[in-house]
Amino acid sequence: MRTGILVRNEWIKTRRRTAFWVASLVFAGLMSLIFGGMFSQGLRKPERALTLPAAWGEVMGGPGVLAAFFASIVLILLVSSEFTWRTSRQNVIDGLSKEEFFGAKLFLLPGVGLFFFTVMVLVAGGFAFAGTVAKGVLGSTGALVRPADLALMGGSIIGLLGWASLAFLLAIAIRSSGSAIGAFFLYFIVEQILGQLAGALGPTAGELFRFAPNAVFKALWEPARYGAVPLKAGQAPAIATEWYLVAGLTYITLFVLTAFLLYRRRDL
Amino acid sequence: MHVIETRGLTKRYGDVLAVDDISFSVEQGQVFGFLGPNGCGKTTTIGMLLGIITPTAGEVRLLGLTGRDGLHAARQKIGATLETPNFYPYLSGWDNLRIVANLKGVRHKIIEETLELVGLLARRKDKFQGYSLGMKQRLAIAATLLGDPQLVILDEPANGLDPDGMREIRELIVALGARGKTVFVSSHLLNEVERTCTHVAILRKGTIVRQASVHDLLKTATIVELRGDDPSRMRAAAEGYPKAARVSSRDDAVLVELQDDDAASLNRWLAGQGVFVAYLAPQRLSLEEAFIDLTRDDVATTTAGVA
Numbered sequence: 001m002r003t004g005i006l007v008r009n010e011w012i013k014t015r016r017r018t019a020f021w022v023a024s025l026v027f028a029g030l031m032s033l034i035f036g037g038m039f040s041q042g043l044r045k046p047e048r049a050l051t052l053p054a055a056w057g058e059v060m061g062g063p064g065v066l067a068a069f070f071a072s073i074v075l076i077l078l079v080s081s082e083f084t085w086r087t088s089r090q091n092v093i094d095g096l097s098k099e100e101f102f103g104a105k106l107f108l109l110p111g112v113g114l115f116f117f118t119v120m121v122l123v124a125g126g127f128a129f130a131g132t133v134a135k136g137v138l139g140s141t142g143a144l145v146r147p148a149d150l151a152l153m154g155g156s157i158i159g160l161l162g163w164a165s166l167a168f169l170l171a172i173a174i175r176s177s178g179s180a181i182g183a184f185f186l187y188f189i190v191e192q193i194l195g196q197l198a199g200a201l202g203p204t205a206g207e208l209f210r211f212a213p214n215a216v217f218k219a220l221w222e223p224a225r226y227g228a229v230p231l232k233a234g235q236a237p238a239i240a241t242e243w244y245l246v247a248g249l250t251y252i253t254l255f256v257l258t259a260f261l262l263y264r265r266r267d268l
Numbered sequence: 269m270h271v272i273e274t275r276g277l278t279k280r281y282g283d284v285l286a287v288d289d290i291s292f293s294v295e296q297g298q299v300f301g302f303l304g305p306n307g308c309g310k311t312t313t314i315g316m317l318l319g320i321i322t323p324t325a326g327e328v329r330l331l332g333l334t335g336r337d338g339l340h341a342a343r344q345k346i347g348a349t350l351e352t353p354n355f356y357p358y359l360s361g362w363d364n365l366r367i368v369a370n371l372k373g374v375r376h377k378i379i380e381e382t383l384e385l386v387g388l389l390a391r392r393k394d395k396f397q398g399y400s401l402g403m404k405q406r407l408a409i410a411a412t413l414l415g416d417p418q419l420v421i422l423d424e425p426a427n428g429l430d431p432d433g434m435r436e437i438r439e440l441i442v443a444l445g446a447r448g449k450t451v452f453v454s455s456h457l458l459n460e461v462e463r464t465c466t467h468v469a470i471l472r473k474g475t476i477v478r479q480a481s482v483h484d485l486l487k488t489a490t491i492v493e494l495r496g497d498d499p500s501r502m503r504a505a506a507e508g509y510p511k512a513a514r515v516s517s518r519d520d521a522v523l524v525e526l527q528d529d530d531a532a533s534l535n536r537w538l539a540g541q542g543v544f545v546a547y548l549a550p551q552r553l554s555l556e557e558a559f560i561d562l563t564r565d566d567v568a569t570t571t572a573g574v575a
Contacts, residue, residue: 005370012367016359090354093318094411095344095371268320 006096006104014108019077027070028119034063035127042131049135053142055128056149057223060156064120065221068160071116072167076180078112079105079168083175089268102263105168106256113164117157148227155241158248159220165255166213172259188214210239216247269296270329271419271450272317277326279312286312288474289326294452294467299445301461301482302454303559304471310454311351313471314423317452318348331418344372347412348421353404357397361388361407364396365414372415379414386410386440402433409440420444421452426460438464462555470559486555490529494522494538495547505541509534 014020035050038058042049050058082088082105091101132138167184174180191214199206209215223229225241272294279287287309294300304310315321317328319339327334330342355364365379383389386406391399399407405425412420422441426434434457441464444451455461461468462482469479478485496502503522506515511533514525524534531550538545 009367009370012363013356013359016356016363018358085356086351086354087356089320089350091367091371092320093343093348093350094368097340267315267322 002100003103006100007107010104010107010111014078017078020074023070023074023077024115024119027066027116028123030066031063031120031123032127035059035124039127039131039134043134046135050128050131051135051137052125052128052132052144053146053149054229055124055131056145056152057229059120059124059128060152060221061223061229064124064156065218067116067120068113068163068217068221071113071160072164072184073181074116075108075112075164076167076171076184077177078108079171080175080177080180084177092268098264098268102260105172109164109168109256110161113160114157117160121153146228151226152223152228155220155226155245158245158252159217162213162217162220162248162252165252169255169259169262172263191215211247213251216244216251219244220248269332270294271296271298271331272300272452273329274313274317275327277313277316277328278324279309279316279321280324286474287316287323290471290474290476291326292469292476292479294450296450297445297448298467299441299451299453299465301465301468302452302471303458303461303468303555304454304456306456308471309474310456310471311423314348314350314421314452314454317421318343318350320350345415345417346419346421347414347417348423349408349412349425350423352427353408355396355404355407355411358395360393360395361399361403361410362392364407365411368411369414374415382410382413385413387436401428402430402436405429405433405437409437413444417449419450419452423454424456425453426455426457434460458556458559468555482555490526490531491551492524492526492531492534493547493549493551494524494545495520496543496545498543502538502543502545505538505543506534508541509537 038048038050042051082091088101091104092098096104129144132144166187167180170180170183170187171177174183191209191212195206195209195212195215198209210219219225219239220241224231225244270293272292274293275291277287277290278285290309290313302310302313312321316323316326317330319328319330319336319342328339330339331345333339333342356367359367361383362379365383366376368374369376369379380389380392383392386409388403388406388410391403396404396407405427409422409425412422425437425441429437438460441451441453445464445466453461453465465482467479467481468485470477494502494506499517499520499522503515503517506512506522506524509524511527511530512524513527516523516525526534529550531548535545535548
């Protein structure tokens with residue numbers, strides 16, 4: 001696989017794509033509004049100030065999860081348009097193997113995912129740092145990032161990649177951005193309804209749905225699971241984080257593998 | 269050497285037999301026209317040649333290579349477009365060609381030369397979506413030419429072009445042929461094929477009804493127009509001529525389709541039968557007439573595409 005060439009071409013395609021930059025700016029603006037609002041609220045009510053390192057739990061457990069949805073939608077736009085414009089086919093005619101083309105698109109999965117995660121961490125971290133300085137507690141509580149926060153970020157990245165890999169599969173399978181985005185959100189509703197129906201059938205069926213993809217990816221963003229926020233009494237996670245990590249990584253592998261098999265056996 | 273060779277190539281989509289047991293070959297240096305009405309299986313066949321559509325049955329050899337890996341290796345030595353020009357609409361012509369050049373391992377200096385060849389150098393920084401259809405077609409041809417390919421495959425390159433655009437594409441194809449390149453061009457525009465191609469295969473409802481050089485195809489169907497005092501006697505005598513493939517009448521004239529192009533022999537035969545003609549004129553069949561003759565059932569579809 002000619003990795004250097006594939007990455008270079010994906011960079012040419014992505015950096016000139018208006019939709020990518022518009023989504024990035026909207027996301028950065030939204031994050032700035034949310035965390036800027038929390039910062040200014042902290043100036044008025046110091047007890048609610050956004051300060052480090054405690055802010056990481058509030059960020060990941062709250063608005064930070066939007067990074068996953070922006071990354072998933074952008075990924076759908078970048079991948080499915082290759083089929084709409086038939087450039088997927090032309091890339092193969094021009095000399096790529098099907099595996100190389102799939103690999104090139106697969107680079108986007110962590111690339112786009114980590115890009116939005118980084119934007120979120122920088123914006124949120126920036127306002128939280130400013131809040132820490134404003135409150136005059138900088139350095140008084142030890143490190144700005146604790147091991148528990150790093151574990152939370154690691155788990156959240158796997159959760160984000162989980163949703164993004166579902167989006168990736170839908171983009172490859174449906175090959176139309178509008179329909180794939182629709183199917184992506186429809187999936188959450190369907191999983192929610194099925195989970196409730198299963199819960200009504202009995203505790204075992206309900207328990208099984210705790211391992212449904214969306215439930216797993218969501219659970220990986222819970223700060224309490226990593227000790228990034230204090231656990232409330234009687235709210236210990238029912239399922240160990242290790243299990244969710246294994247399930248999350250399994251789903252990512254399954255989604256990517258299914259997308260590959262679908263793409264490989266299909267005529268272009 | 270066979271640059272393209274197919275044997276028993278078949279593609280079935282459910283109940284629809286899109287391509288039915290096609291076997292043909294293209295030699296090095298030929299400008300090969302793949303001619304047929306819309307929907308007769310041309311694009312599907314090209315897709316199978318390029319290895320991006322899996323045949324239901326049969327075999328393809330491209331530059332002597334076959335199989336999934338073989339066709340992948342062959343694709344790196346050819347330039348091809350399929351259906352409409354497929355590029356990133358938000359990228360400039362230059363950036364689109366940069367992507368192709370990176371894939372083919374071509375230096376960026378060559379992009380400039382190729383853009384100049386197709387007359388797009390001045391518009392290289394404009395977005396593809398702002399190009400006219402003719403410019404899009406020319407950019408597609410430029411992309412196929414990057415990397416000095418041994419074989420160029422063009423699918424309906426004159427589609428949607430105005431007469432000037434069609435002339436430009438025609439000149440480009442002829443120039444490629446003159447440089448010794450093998451060119452495979454599919455079209456439903458008979459005049460274009462007749463004016464650019466050395467060889468032709470005529471496709472009808474997924475099967476090849478004829479493959480020959482354009483010269484042979486037209487030569488084998490010489491029609492002689494006869495006029496004289498007694499058309500009915502002239503026709504009866506012509507019908508008895510051993511090398512007459514078909515005899516018909518048009519107004520006062522009798523049309524004799526010959527199995528060869530020896531009109532003098534027909535004249536001697538008629539004289540021998542006591543029929544003396546006042547007018548005898550061999551008419552070279554146009555590709556259009558040959559095509560209509562070979563794809564008689566599809567005439568309605570075909571004539572719409574005749575330029």
